[in-house]
Amino acid sequence: MHSALSFVGPVIVCLIAGIWLDRKFGTSPLFLFIGLFLGFGTGLVSVYRQMMELSGSGESSGNTKPTSSEGASGESGDLPSERGDTR
16 A cells, blocks of 8 residues: 555646646646656656565665674775785
C-alpha cells in the first residue's frame, strides 16, 4: 500500500500542477503532459528506492556504512597488517 501511494501521489500532484499551469497560461495540454511525465518518473524513482531499501541493498540511496576494516573516514588499510606491510 505504501509503495502504491508513493507512486500515485507524485502523479496526482504533478497532474494538478500541470492543469493549473495550463489554465493560467492558456496552453491547454502542454503542462498537463509535462506534469504527467514528471509525476510518472518521480513515482517510479520513489518506488525503486523503496524496493532497494526493502531488498537490503541501499547503495543507490547513499546509505553505505563502513565495513569493519574501514575506519570512520571510510578508508581501509589503516593498520600495517591490512596494507600488506610485513615489517
